[in-house]
Amino acid sequence: MTARDLCTIIPLCVLTAARGSATADTPVTRVTVRVYETPGLDPQQKAAALHLAGDVLASASIDVSWKHCASPDAAGSCDAPPLGELVVRIVRSTMERGDRHLPLGDAFVDTGTGSAVLATVYVDRVDRVAKAARMQVQRLLGYAIAHELGHLLLASNAHNTRGLMRPIWHDDELRSDRDADWSFTVQDIAAIRGASR
Numbered sequence: 696m697t698a699r700d701l702c703t704i705i706p707l708c709v710l711t712a713a714r715g716s717a718t719a720d721t722p723v724t725r726v727t728v729r730v731y732e733t734p735g736l737d738p739q740q741k742a743a744a745l746h747l748a749g750d751v752l753a754s755a756s757i758d759v760s761w762k763h764c765a766s767p768d769a770a771g772s773c774d775a776p777p778l779g780e781l782v783v784r785i786v787r788s789t790m791e792r793g794d795r796h797l798p799l800g801d802a803f804v805d806t807g808t809g810s811a812v813l814a815t816v817y818v819d820r821v822d823r824v825a826k827a828a829r830m831q832v833q834r835l836l837g838y839a840i841a842h843e844l845g846h847l848l849l850a851s852n853a854h855n856t857r858g859l860m861r862p863i864w865h866d867d868e869l870r871s872d873r874d875a876d877w878s879f880t881v882q883d884i885a886a887i888r889g890a891s892r
Contacts, residue, residue: 724888725758728844729777732765732785736818740833741785747837751859751877752844755884759844781812781847783840788817799824799839802846809850809890814843828869835869838877845879848887855880 732741749759762780764773788797800816816839825835842859846852854862858880868876879887 722888723756723758725760726752726848727760727762727780729762729764729773729780729782730785731782733787733818736785740836743833744836744840747834748840748844751837751841751879752848755879755887757848757887777812781814781844783814783816783844785816785818785836785840787819799835800843802843802852804846804850804852806851811847811850814840814847816840816843825869828866830869830872834872845883845887848890849883850890851886855883858883 730741730745745761749761752759762772797817797820799820800814802811802815803813804811816836818836821836821839822832825832828835838859845860849860854860858875859877860879860883864876
């Protein structure tokens with residue numbers, strides 16, 4: 696293993712759903728997610744990332760309605776507390792050390808009450824890691840958003856050993872785009888469905 700190979704190990708707090716795992720008779724959970732973003736985020740990258748995150752969540756029977764709260768038009772609907780809604784912030788990190796091993800995001804989960812509302816994804820870290828892995832930034836951003844929302848839906852900061860909810864993603868996994876690497880496991884899906892009842 697070379698030094699370059701060692702640098703490809705990336706700890707993540709990011710999310711994915713089992714593609715194609717939902718069936719017609721599976722109950723669908725509807726979730727509204729408020730999206731706040733840092734100024735300067737490419738609107739096309741954001742749209743593509745949210746579409747991918749929505750697809751990942753849909754495979755776990757989660758129907759996401761995105762509420763864009765960064766535009767002046769959304770001010771009224773985004774002013775009230777997010778009761779029953781989740782929040783994802785797509786921001787630039789305020790603490791950068793140029794370290795590829797920093798997490799791409801985090802989720803605030805109160806394990807005592809089982810409540811979870813806020814997820815954050817650091818777009819500058821996502822950009823740096825995606826470029827190093829030679830993958831599309833919007834794909835990694837979508838997986839990161841899905842992963843963090845997964846933590847909120849699970850009401851847990853725990854990680855799995857495989858699938859989207861694993862804590863470390865390697866460059867070869869990022870480039871290969873194998874469905875199993877970017878999907879919720881069967882156990883994750885069962886836990887999300889159990890938590891949403």
